[in-house]
Amino acid sequence: MADILMISGKVKYTITLDPSTWIFDDRRIDLTTYFTKGEEEKDTLAEYTKAVSKHWDREIMEGAVFPPTLKTEKKFEKEKVLTGTFGMLFKPFLENAEPEETATALVIMTDDGETELPIEEAYEVILKFSDNGKPLTSTGPVHVYYGDGSNQKNPIKNVRGFLVK
Structure with missing residues (x-):
């Protein structure tokens, strides 16, 4: 149950996330190349x-x-699935939660404290759930990367949930 994350707060729907199932999701992104080649517009x-x-x-x-x-x-x-390093875009989950119009920030709750992001930046967040084919058990269940990759060397770890303020 510790690996289950929730998006709650100023949202229409509280969303429950289970990162252990994302390895089977076609929306997963390969983090070994994502930040180096950038996000490409798909035609x-x-x-x-x-x-x-x-x-x-x-x-x-x-x-x-x-x-x-x-x-x-x-x-x-x-x-590749068994040995890759993968992440998921946070945007579809946040959109499904439907933040209220008055929502201004996303608080990432961790064992070490809280990190607050403007709601606009929260849509660009990437959740790393797999490293070399293994789930992130000791510092997980997910690591949070900013969309621009600026915290690639030092991601937010030990995430326990998300609160929309």
Whole structure:
């Protein structure tokens, strides 16, 4: 129960977060590359076109059968999940909680005290939940990184909950 986090306070809905399940979530982000390459704007049409091109090229080169390389790609993806360092954007959780219009700040409650952020900056927060494939048990369940990565060397640890003020 200690690994469960809550978003409460000046919100329409109190949200319960369980970081131990996020490894299965497709929204997870790879923190080994996230701050170095920056957040890229996604062009869905361009992504779709590239995916279709790749598939078309594969069919032309290898035929319309499922080549054995698909199995190795799946194995690589599974290996990446088991050994990667991942985080989640805090924005969707905060949006689902629906902060009141009078809300001005997010308080991150930890074992060591409290850290207060303006609500606008809170939408950019990233919650690290996995380090080299392992959950953050001793200093977790999550580490909090600012959206700009300015506290990358010294993230907020031992988080116990979030309070919208």
